[in-house]
Amino acid sequence: MPMQPAPTDRRALQTENLNVYYRDNHALKDANLIFARNEITALIGASGCGKSTFLRCLNLMNRQIPHCRIEGRILFEGTDINTADEDVYKVRRHIGMVFQRPNPFYKSIYDNIAFAPRQHGIRDKAELDELVESSLRQAALWKEVSGKLDTTALALSGGQQQRLCIARALALKPEVLLLDEPCSALDPRSTRYIESLLTELKDAYTMVIVTHNLQQAWRIADRTAFFLLGEVVEYNATTALFTEPVDTRTSDYLSGRFG
Amino acid sequence: MTAPSTPPTPDAEGDEVVSAAEGVVTTALTARARRSNTIATVILCVIASIICVILIGLIGYILYNGVGHLSWSFLTSIPQSFKAGGGIGPEIFNSLYLLVLTLLISVPIGLGASIYLCEYAPDNRMTAGIRTAIEVLSSLPSIVVGLFGMLLFVIQLGWGFSVISGALTLTVFNLPILVRVIEQALASVPSTQREAGLALGLTHWETMLHVTIPAALPGIVTSVILSAGRVFGEAAALIYTAGQSAPALDWSNWNLLSLSCPLNVMRPAETLAVHIWKISSEGIVPDGHAVANGTAALLIIVILAFNLLMRSLGAHLSKRLTAGGTTGREG
Ligand SMILES: Nc1ncnc2c1ncn2[C@@H]1O[C@H](COP(=O)(O)OP(=O)(O)O)[C@@H](O)[C@H]1O
Ligand SMILES: [Mg+2]
Numbered sequence: 001m002p003m004q005p006a007p008t009d010r011r012a013l014q015t016e017n018l019n020v021y022y023r024d025n026h027a028l029k030d031a032n033l034i035f036a037r038n039e040i041t042a043l044i045g046a047s048g049c050g051k052s053t054f055l056r057c058l059n060l061m062n063r064q065i066p067h068c069r070i071e072g073r074i075l076f077e078g079t080d081i082n083t084a085d086e087d088v089y090k091v092r093r094h095i096g097m098v099f100q101r102p103n104p105f106y107k108s109i110y111d112n113i114a115f116a117p118r119q120h121g122i123r124d125k126a127e128l129d130e131l132v133e134s135s136l137r138q139a140a141l142w143k144e145v146s147g148k149l150d151t152t153a154l155a156l157s158g159g160q161q162q163r164l165c166i167a168r169a170l171a172l173k174p175e176v177l178l179l180d181e182p183c184s185a186l187d188p189r190s191t192r193y194i195e196s197l198l199t200e201l202k203d204a205y206t207m208v209i210v211t212h213n214l215q216q217a218w219r220i221a222d223r224t225a226f227f228l229l230g231e232v233v234e235y236n237a238t239t240a241l242f243t244e245p246v247d248t249r250t251s252d253y254l255s256g257r258f259g
Numbered sequence: 260m261t262a263p264s265t266p267p268t269p270d271a272e273g274d275e276v277v278s279a280a281e282g283v284v285t286t287a288l289t290a291r292a293r294r295s296n297t298i299a300t301v302i303l304c305v306i307a308s309i310i311c312v313i314l315i316g317l318i319g320y321i322l323y324n325g326v327g328h329l330s331w332s333f334l335t336s337i338p339q340s341f342k343a344g345g346g347i348g349p350e351i352f353n354s355l356y357l358l359v360l361t362l363l364i365s366v367p368i369g370l371g372a373s374i375y376l377c378e379y380a381p382d383n384r385m386t387a388g389i390r391t392a393i394e395v396l397s398s399l400p401s402i403v404v405g406l407f408g409m410l411l412f413v414i415q416l417g418w419g420f421s422v423i424s425g426a427l428t429l430t431v432f433n434l435p436i437l438v439r440v441i442e443q444a445l446a447s448v449p450s451t452q453r454e455a456g457l458a459l460g461l462t463h464w465e466t467m468l469h470v471t472i473p474a475a476l477p478g479i480v481t482s483v484i485l486s487a488g489r490v491f492g493e494a495a496a497l498i499y500t501a502g503q504s505a506p507a508l509d510w511s512n513w514n515l516l517s518l519s520c521p522l523n524v525m526r527p528a529e530t531l532a533v534h535i536w537k538i539s540s541e542g543i544v545p546d547g548h549a550v551a552n553g554t555a556a557l558l559i560i561v562i563l564a565f566n567l568l569m570r571s572l573g574a575h576l577s578k579r580l581t582a583g584g585t586t587g588r589e590g
């Protein structure tokens with residue numbers, strides 16, 4: 001596989017020979033990827049080629065699926081988290097996730113953010129207030145909602161809801177943020193807004209984003225991995241992958257010949 | 260350095276082509292579509308009106324015949340066995356008492372069972388069997404449930420015709436439906452909600468308790484209140500379990516073993532629905548007809564009130580959860 005690894009000293013997350021099976025469907029084959037700290041990595045490829053499957057391995061969400069088998073190593077800050085005795089709840093606090101459709105809780109804006117930290121033991125009201133405000137500011141949502149924190153989150157627009165979901169993930173102060181097509185349900189303006197938001201967040205977080213939108217990968221990602229039928233075909237710096245793809249399957253996909 | 264090639268976007272142009280082609284055949288098609296639309300609308304309106312007329316007629320008939328008999332003394336005095344002028348005071352209390360007891364027993368069990376079935380039960384033969392059993396039980400005729408209750412609680416356990424026999428029988432009657440509807444309410448919460456909770460490092464239990472159940476709450480409340488209406492109006496399951504006699508209640512008597520103590524669960528407790536059945540089938544009071552009519556009217560009014568309560572509570576809950584609270588706007 002043509003691939004340009006990230007510098008060793010900046011590895012936040014790495015997979016080694018990662019294989020995923022849903023019963024006998026071999027959905028992910030020998031994925032070896034390295035994600036560098038404070039970079040955005042985009043995962044592109046046609047529907048059903050295993051991008052979400054791969055992403056959901058990284059925070060062990062796939063463990064929720066009874067018939068799903070995950071083999072291989074997932075190194076987070078150098079240690080393998082794909083072990084039987086790993087604390088999945090701790091992993092998920094450090095590796096946040098944002099989903100395809102905005103999925104705010106049926107709660108107030110405030111509680112959407114404060115709920116998880118409260119469950120994880122932060123009880124101090126002032127500390128929670130502060131956390132809610134800083135998370136909303138980071139997600140560029142504070143100005144729009146600061147006056148109505150105790151109204152329900154479901155009244156927000158789709159783009160605002162998705163930023164709320166980002167804020168909710170950030171409130172746990174994770175190191176890594178996984179985003180599974182976070183803009184696919186949003187209009188172009190909200191999409192641009194979230195893209196510039198992600199670019200700003202890069203200074204503090206490592207991000208892996210699945211996207212259907214090639215322009216989006218081009219605009220925001222430092223590195224891009226191309227998936228095809230459960231395989232990582234090519235992984236490189238975004239500019240290199242888009243302008244000088246090594247594998248013909250990559251260039252075929254980029255020029256819209258299939259997928 | 261060039262930007263990546265744009266993936267083809269057929270949608271924008273494709274739409275116009277289709278609408279242009281449509282234009283040619285539009286007139287003939289729309290004329291036909293309009294006509295069948297009109298016919299369908301008329302038929303549906305007729306069916307809907309027939310149903311409305313039947314329902315309003317029925318409720319109107321019951322209220323028309325019964326409301327006149329409702330008076331303070333009728334609602335508070337004790338029933339008579341041989342002479343006119345009896346009331347339904349104890350029956351009202353018995354109905355409410357049985358309802359409360361039944362809900363106290365069946366709601367926690369129903370919640371637990373449906374949470375287990377919806378969230379934890381593995382997808383195997385046994386749970387499929389349990390689901391089938393629940394389906395079957397929920398369509399069991401209530402007289403069968405009543406006879407089962409009589410055999411088990413009244414005879415086998417020796418509790419006689421009593422509040423507790425009635426409440427447990429009503430629980431058997433109520434539980435299967437309650438489990439089914441609560442499970443449906445839980446299952447209708449999008450799985451993305453559970454994913455959101457789990458992805459924040461919450462356990463399955465925390466997610467269920469604080470995310471899934473609150474989201475399903477309007478549905479759960481609605482189903483509990485609807486089942487309450489069913490329980491309140493139930494007669495057949497109670498005739499041979501809670502019994503057909505209503506001892507006079509003495510509100511100053513708090514000896515739980517005494518027959519006249521309202522809260523004594525071992526005393527027989529005829530309810531409103533059973534009273535209607537008894538008065539009109541084997542009653543010998545001269546004003547039996549009027550008493551039955553009055554009782555029926557009261558029953559209808561209470562059940563209507565239940566339904567209105569259900570609607571406003573459900574609407575209130577889902578409004579609070581989805582449309583935004585009334586506070587907070589001003590910040
Ligand atoms: N929960 C699941 N159970 C069984 N098969 C699944 C599940 N999720 C995904 N798959 C299968 O895994 C393959 C990859 O799917 P996915 O990772 O969702 O692709 P992508 O996100 O790239 O569209 C598909 O063949 C899909 O059918
Ligand atoms: Mg996907």
